[in-house]
Amino acid sequence: xxxxxxxxxxxxxxxxxxxxxxxxxxxxxxxxxxxxxxxxxxxxxxxxxxxxxxxxxxxxxxxxxxxxxxxxxxxxxxxxxxxxxxxxxxxxxxxxxxxxxxxxxxxxxxxxx
Amino acid sequence: xxxxxxxxxxxxxxxxxxxxxxxxxxxxxxxxxxxxxxxxxxxxxxxxxxxxxxxxxxxxxxxxxxxxxxxxxxxxxxxxxxxxxxxxxxxxxxxxxxxxxxxxxxxxxxxx
Numbered sequence: 001x002x003x004x005x006x007x008x009x010x011x012x013x014x015x016x017x018x019x020x021x022x023x024x025x026x027x028x029x030x031x032x033x034x035x036x037x038x039x040x041x042x043x044x045x046x047x048x049x050x051x052x053x054x055x056x057x058x059x060x061x062x063x064x065x066x067x068x069x070x071x072x073x074x075x076x077x078x079x080x081x082x083x084x085x086x087x088x089x090x091x092x093x094x095x096x097x098x099x100x101x102x103x104x105x106x107x108x109x110x111x112x113x
Numbered sequence: 114x115x116x117x118x119x120x121x122x123x124x125x126x127x128x129x130x131x132x133x134x135x136x137x138x139x140x141x142x143x144x145x146x147x148x149x150x151x152x153x154x155x156x157x158x159x160x161x162x163x164x165x166x167x168x169x170x171x172x173x174x175x176x177x178x179x180x181x182x183x184x185x186x187x188x189x190x191x192x193x194x195x196x197x198x199x200x201x202x203x204x205x206x207x208x209x210x211x212x213x214x215x216x217x218x219x220x221x222x223x224x225x
Contacts, residue, residue: 031210043203044216051211089156093210099144099163100171101205101214103156 002027002094006104014112015082021075021107023090028068031093034101035064035075038087047088048075080111114139117217119204125223126194134189134220136204144207145187146171146214147179149200156203162187194224 003026013019023033032051036044048057048064050073056065063076073090087108091101120135138145146161148171158171162181176198178190187206191198204217 034214036216041221043218044205046213046215049213091156091214099146099161099169099210100158101146101148101156105153105155 002030002092002102004090004092004102004104006088006090006107008107009105010108010110012110012112013080015080017080018076018078019080019109021077021088021090021109023073023075023104025071025073025092025102027094028071029095030068031095033064033066033073033090033092035062035073036089036091038089038106040087044089077109082111082113085109085111116140117204117206117215119202119217119220121220122218123221125225126191127225128195130194132191132194134191134202134204134222136187136189136217137185138187138204138206138215139185140206140208140215141184142206142208142215143184144209144214145181146205147177147187147189148203148205149173150203150219151200159189159202191222196224198222199224 005024034049035047050057050066061078066073087106089106091103117138143164147159148156150156157173160179162168202220205214207214
């Protein structure tokens with residue numbers, strides 16, 4: 001059974017710092033991995049999608065990497081801003097049962113001005 | 114494009130009542146899904162559809178029905194609401210499994 005873990009559960013850093021959020025998964029037979037952002041009381045906003053054949057994806061200040069063999073992905077946020085405060089979720093789409101995204105519990109990020 | 118829309122935003126039901134959560138997308142996506150989000154449990158798949166007329170169960174389907182008569186709409190029906198169905202419900206869509214999954218804003222449901 002695929003399990004997705006995100007550590008830490010919560011992170012608080014001062015504005016301007018570069019930071020890394022971690023996501024690990026137990027089954028490397030994945031189709032792709034997606035990072036989402038969720039603001040309190042809101043839906044999920046897709047940030048980056050990495051296919052299983054890719055090693056990383058970049059969008060602005062965000063960079064996501066994928067090491068399928070070790071079951072790990074990281075989301076790197078450069079020059080953090082208070083507006084980056086949110087919960088960040090990673091989700092894997094399995095090859096078997098590809099209709100389903102398996103989500104981690106999320107990392108609640110707070111950027112302090 | 115409006116993307117994925119959900120109605121209502123909030124709903125309070127009494128145990129035993131039935132209702133339908135609405136979901137619509139205007140991106141011509143074939144894949145649509147319903148998830149529920151609960152504290153400590155994360156997001157879990159309820160039902161999904163890979164096209165009009167095709168639906169299947171996810172990991173927590175009990176107490177819910179779905180149908181997909183058009184590409185655009187994917188309603189979720191609660192047959193007889195129970196307090197255990199108190200949750201936030203998200204609808205999502207994508208044009209195939211290789212691509213980004215888009216989520217609606219959610220429906221916050223409370224069952225008393």
